[in-house]
Amino acid sequence: MLSISEVENFGAIDADADDLLRECFQDHSAYVAAKKQKKFLILGRKGSGKTAIFKRILTERHPNEFSYGHSFDDYPWQHHDLQAQVGVPEERRYFHSWKYLTLIGLAKVLLNSDQSQPWSDDSFESVQALEDFVVDSYGSRDPDVRQLFSPEKELRLKSVLKVPFFELSGERVRVRELPPHIQEVNRAIQEHVLRALNPNNSYYICFDQLDLGFVKSQESYSQRLVGLILAARDLFLVARERGKKLNVVVFLRDDIYQDLQFEDKNKITENFTSLVQWNESGSGLTLKKLMESRFTNVLGSGGDPVIPWEDVFDETREMPSRQTKYKHICDRTFLRPRDMIKFCN
Template identity: 25%
Template sequence: MIETDNFSKLRTDLIKEIATNWKLEAKSEDVGRYFYHMNEVEAIISGAKNYVIGRKGTGKTAISEFILGLGKTQKGIFCEKLSFKNFPFNDLYELSNLKYTPPNQYITLWKYLIYSVICRLMLKNNNINSQVRKSLSLSYNTDPITNLPVVVSNWTDANFKLQNDTKQPSNLSWIEKVNILEGIIQKNLDNEKYYIIFDELDEDYRDIKNIEEFKPYNNLITSLFKAVQDVKNIFRLSSLNINPVIFLRDDIYDLIKDTDKNKWSDYKIEIDWDENKIKRLLAFRISKAISTSQHVLNFDKAWELIFHRSAVRMGDKQSKEMHTFDFIARSTQMRPRDFIKYIQACAEDTYYNHGRFIYPQTIKQVDKAFSNYLKAEVEDEIQAILPDIPQIFQVLSQIRKWNFTVQEFKTAFANYVQAGTIKETNMDFVIQALFNFNVIGNLPRQRQNQFFRYKNKEARINFNESIVVHRGLFKSLQIL
C-alpha cells in the first residue's frame, strides 16, 4: 500500500502518542481523552450503584478519576475522593464504636466521614445558604485533601467541634456527632449531585489466614459497605443526591462474610471484560490517540493503523499463524491494563526504532517483558493470600512444563516445604488460590479449551484434570 506523506506522518504521530502518553495508572493519564464510557458508568453516576467491584486492572480507578473530573468540569456536581493509599489503618481500628458488635463497630465512623466530606463540599456550593456555609467554614475548609490521614485525625479528634456553638460539649459521642451532621445536611443541602469516592482500600489487605490480623480489616471494610447502604436508605425518599461510591477488588469483596451481603446486590456493579468489550475499548483509545475530536473507528480499521496486517508466525517451523490481536490477547488476563501495557510497549519499541508499523517480530520480542510485568502484577495481587508466592513461582519454574498433573505439582511443592523454603503446607489451598488469580487453569482431557477463572468467574478448579499455566507467564517462569 502506497502511503501519502500526510498519512505516514499521522501513523508516526499515532505511534508516538501511544508510546509516550498511554499509561497504566489512570491518575497519570489524560482521563478526559482516554476514558472509555462504559454502560456501567451511567449506573454509578445516576446513583443507582454505589459498590464497584472488579479485578485489579479492570478500570476501577479510571472510573473514579472520571467521576472526580466531572466535579471539576461540570456545574452542579461536587466530588471528593478519599484515597487510602499509604493510609495508617491502625488509626482507624482504634476509632471503633464499642456499642456495636463486630463487624458493625465502624459504621458510625464511616457515616461521620461521609457527612464531613459532604459538609466540605457544601462550602463550595454558592447555592447553599451563606450563613450555613459560614458556620461550616469554622470546622471545615475547601483545600484539596492531599493528606487524608491528617484530615481524618483532625476530624476524629475529641475536641473537634462541628460548628460554632460554645454550648456544645467537647466529648460528644460518635452517634451524637453523626446526628448533628445528618441534621445539617437534611436541612440545608440542595439537590445538586454529591459524590464521595472511596478508593485504594486494599492497602491493609494482609495474610487472610492470620485471623487476628485480617479480622480488623475485614470488619472495617464490612462496616463501610453497611454505612453506605445506611446513608442511601436515610436519604432514599428525599431529593438529595448523596452518592458515596466504594471501589474494591473482587477477591477482597468475596472474602466479606455478612448476613446482609445479599442485600448489597441492589447497590453493586461488577466490572467484567470480554474480547468484544476489549476490542471496543482499544478502538476507542486508538481513535482518541489520533485526536480527541476523532470519531471512533471500528476495531479492524483502528488496529490496522498501528499493527501490520501480517500474522504472527509460530511453531518450530513457523508454520502456524495467528492474528496479532489474538497473539497479544492470549498473554493477557483480558483486562484493559494488560492490553494497554502490551500495546504501549510495542509502540515504544517501534517509535524509538523509527518504525511505521508494529510488526509481528516486535510483538514477539515484547512478549518476554510483558510476561515479567504480568508475573509482578500477580505477585502483588496474591501476596496477602500466599506470602510464599515468589517461592511458589519457583515450583512452577522447576516443573518447567506448561501443563502437568496435580500430583506433579504436589510432589515438587512438597520438596520446597520439606526444605523449609515454603511455609504454607496446605497444597489444595495453594492450588485453589493460584486458580482464583489465574496463574493456572484446567486443561480438559479433550484439550479443546482451557478453563481460566477470568474467562468465567463461576469456574471452579477440577483437581482431577490437568493443570495449565497461564500463557502470559511462560517467559517469566522459563517454561518451554
C-alpha cells in the same frame, strides 16, 4: 495519520499517570450506574479500570455536580482504628467512624465548592451550623481529612446542638473519647448535611485504593471494609428517601469482596453492586474499542475517523498459535485494560 514509529505509547497503565484517560474514557455501565445514583459499590479485578472511573468522577466538571475522593495510600489507619466501637457486632465496629468521615467530606463540599448554598432557609441554618462545627473543631473550613481522627483533636459540639429533636450529651469531646458519642454526633451532622444538600445538584463521595498496604487475612481489615460498605449504603438510602442526589461510591476488588462475610451482603450484592468487566467482542465495551479510541487520539489528526485495530496491528499474519494478535493479547490480559495498554505499547 502519524507513523507508528513516531508514537511513544498509547497511554500509561496507571490511571494516575495516564494522560489519555480523560480523552479516551469509555462510559462503562459501572460508571453510568454510579453517576445516576443507581449503584454505590463498584467491584472489579485489579487493573479492570476502577480507578479510572474514580478519577473520571472526581475530575468531571459540571455546574450542578460536586465530588470528593478519598484515596488511602497515606491514610493514618492507626488513628482510625482507635474509633472502633466495642460491644457492637464486628461488622459495625467501624460503621459510625466511616459515616463521620463521609459526612465531613460532604461538609467540605458544601462549605467550599457548592456555590448554590444556601439554597433555602433551612439550608442557610444548616450550612452555618456545619461551618461553626468544622471551623471550631478543626480550625478551617477545609480540614485535612488525615487529621480528622487525631486523638487530641477536640470537637466543639455546640453548633450541632441546634438540630431539632436531637440532644448531645455535652458541648465538646476529644476525638480519642468519641466512640461512645459518635452515633449522636453523626445523627446531628447527618441531619444538617441532608437539609443543606441542594436537590437540584448531584453529590459524590468516592473511596478508592482500599487494598493498599493490607492483606485479606487481617480481621480488622475485613471489619473496616464491611463498616464502610454499610455506612455507604445507609447514607445512599437515606439521601434517596429525602429526595437528594447523593452517592457514596466504594471501589473495591471483587476477590476481596467475595471473602467478606456480613449479614446484608446478599441484598447489597443483588441491588447495589456493579461489576467493571470488559468483553473481547460484541456490541458492548470491548478492549478493541478501548484501544481504537487511543489509536485515534495518538495517531490521528483532529477530525480523522476512528483508526481501526487492523491499521495498527497486521492481522493478515497469524501468531504462531494460529491466533490473531488481538485474540492472542486478550487471552494473556484476562480482559484487563491495564494489561491491554501495556501489551500494545
